[in-house]
Amino acid sequence: MxxxxxxxxxxxxxxxxxxxxxxxxxxxxxxxxPLFRDPGLGTTLFGWLLFGLFLTVGCYFAVLGLARTIEVAGGR
Known part of the structure; x- marks a missing residue:
């Protein structure tokens, strides 16, 4: 190869x-x-929001990298 x-x-x-x-x-x-361990509802919800954003962006980058790998391996 x-x-x-x-x-x-x-x-x-x-x-x-x-x-x-x-x-x-x-x-x-x-x-x-640390936001998840706080007893307040507002900070816990804010923690979940931030975690969702980090997870979404992280998955986007991972899928983008995987798509580029497949594209290069396919010979395009």
Whole structure:
């Protein structure tokens, strides 16, 4: 399987997107974890909102990286 330097670069960029997505999802949970432990309803809801945003952005980056990997592997 011979790949050009551009294709290898595309693989690396795609893997960075997947890694960034995973780090955003996991890091987001650790970032908002203290908000979940607070007894107030407002802070807990705000924590869930932030966690949902982190998870959504993280999944977006991971799927974008996966799509780029599949695109490069398919030869487009």
């Amino acid at each position: 011979n790949r050009s330097p551009e294709e290898y670069g595309a693989y690396w960029r795609a893997s960075l997107f997947i890694t960034a997505g995973a780090l955003l999802a996991v890091g987001g949970y650790h970032f908002v974890g």
